[in-house]
Amino acid sequence: xxxxxxxxxxxxxxxxxxxxxxxxxxxxxxxxxxxxxxxxxxxxxxxxxxxxxxxxxxxxxxxxxxxxxxxxxxxxxxxxxxxxxxxxxxxxxxxxxxxxxxxxxxxxxxxxxxxxxxxxxxxxxxxxxxxxxxxxxxxxxxxxxxxxxxxxxxxxxxxxxxxxxxx
Amino acid sequence: xxxxxxxxxxxxxxxxxxxxxxxxxxxxxxxxxxxxxxxxxxxxxxxxxxxxxxxxxxxxxxxxxxxxxxxxxxxxxxxxxxxxxxxxxxxxxxxxxxxxxxxxxxxxxxxxxxxxxxxxxxxxxxxxxxxxxxxxxxxxxxxxxxxxxxxxxxxxxxxxxxxxxxx
DNA sequence: TGGTTTGTTCGGATTGAGCCGAACAAACAG
DNA sequence: CTGTTTGTTCGGCTCAATCCGAACAAACCA
Numbered sequence: 001x002x003x004x005x006x007x008x009x010x011x012x013x014x015x016x017x018x019x020x021x022x023x024x025x026x027x028x029x030x031x032x033x034x035x036x037x038x039x040x041x042x043x044x045x046x047x048x049x050x051x052x053x054x055x056x057x058x059x060x061x062x063x064x065x066x067x068x069x070x071x072x073x074x075x076x077x078x079x080x081x082x083x084x085x086x087x088x089x090x091x092x093x094x095x096x097x098x099x100x101x102x103x104x105x106x107x108x109x110x111x112x113x114x115x116x117x118x119x120x121x122x123x124x125x126x127x128x129x130x131x132x133x134x135x136x137x138x139x140x141x142x143x144x145x146x147x148x149x150x151x152x153x154x155x156x157x158x159x160x161x162x163x164x165x166x167x
Numbered sequence: 168x169x170x171x172x173x174x175x176x177x178x179x180x181x182x183x184x185x186x187x188x189x190x191x192x193x194x195x196x197x198x199x200x201x202x203x204x205x206x207x208x209x210x211x212x213x214x215x216x217x218x219x220x221x222x223x224x225x226x227x228x229x230x231x232x233x234x235x236x237x238x239x240x241x242x243x244x245x246x247x248x249x250x251x252x253x254x255x256x257x258x259x260x261x262x263x264x265x266x267x268x269x270x271x272x273x274x275x276x277x278x279x280x281x282x283x284x285x286x287x288x289x290x291x292x293x294x295x296x297x298x299x300x301x302x303x304x305x306x307x308x309x310x311x312x313x314x315x316x317x318x319x320x321x322x323x324x325x326x327x328x329x330x331x332x333x334x
Numbered sequence: 335t336g337g338t339t340t341g342t343t344c345g346g347a348t349t350g351a352g353c354c355g356a357a358c359a360a361a362c363a364g
Numbered sequence: 365c366t367g368t369t370t371g372t373t374c375g376g377c378t379c380a381a382t383c384c385g386a387a388c389a390a391a392c393c394a
Binding site for chain 1: 351352353354355356361362
């Protein structure tokens with residue numbers, strides 16, 4: 001429970017975020033930068049992030065841009081309208097996961113579904129191919145609906161919906 | 168609705184699978200090989216897949232191994248116990264997605280949760296850090312439960328569970 | 335048996351992602 | 365105005381993934 005232990009523990013969590021970042025298709029640096037911001041008491045500027053993470057200024061600049069774009073961190077135009085930019089982590093992790101769901105999964109499912117539907121019209125009727133495409137479509141229609149609904153619920157709601165469901 | 172249209176439509180769907188493969192962390196070749204097998208009338212051997220996909224024999228060999236390992240395709244030891252191996256696609260797409268869920272997401276969530284819990288014990292009590300870690304843990308506990316339950320349901324069940332839920 | 339087909343394994347070429355440092359632009363301080 | 369701090373952009377380096385071809389091993393065929 002010392003200060004040191006605390007720092008080590010924090011470091012472990014940040015490493016874990018580096019790991020998770022890869023799963024979400026982000027770089028390890030993105031995971032670390034998010035992690036540092038997640039635990040920071042105040043929003044940090046780019047030089048401060050350079051100091052904390054050891055990454056080059058250019059890397060921090062690029063990564064913060066991507067993270068801002070996808071909503072994992074927020075740009076805080078500093079007080080006084082100065083040039084200095086500060087970044088703050090979005091700490092509602094569920095929001096982030098919802099975003100990933102919407103921007104990533106949902107988009108992927110929808111474009112796939114469009115392709116499948118178009119293909120289903122063009123494929124020869126009464127063939128095995130038609131049946132295969134139809135099966136694909138049906139699963140993806142379920143999937144689209146699931147992803148749509150899941151992205152609207154909070155984590156607690158989603159959990160309850162699944163826990164209380166009686167088959 | 169000509170034979171040609173049908174072939175084009177099929178090609179489009181396969182291209183879409185190439186795309187999806189990347190999202191699941193697989194190579195484009197894996198997506199194409201799965202796609203070809205998905206539409207094939209019978210299980211295909213490696214030389215046949217080479218013919219259909221244009222990939223080198225070695226590539227097909229390696230990719231089929233990975234796809235078999237993660238359950239997207241199945242090795243059919245050919246009739247007569249000969250050397251010739253044939254592959255068949257797992258066409259229950261939902262099974263595949265469940266597998267991804269279990270092997271990928273669930274595993275990721277669980278290891279992260281372990282790290283977070285350990286960190287929560289080591290972090291200094293009554294600090295901002297502790298609160299942050301606790302929030303993280305609570306979200307991930309919901310997430311673990313959600314993923315666990317979701318992986319047990321069929322697509323239709325999952326859809327119904329969400330559709331019928333009243334907040 | 336010798337030749338052919340099938341499948342795996344290896345080294346190497348190519349490509350893209352991630353990160354860095356340097357150059358630049360913009361704001362600020364004195 | 366001059367020097368400093370901050371942030372972005374650019375080219376280049378490194379490394380890992382992907383894929384290929386060649387060599388090899390194993391089964392089959394005539």
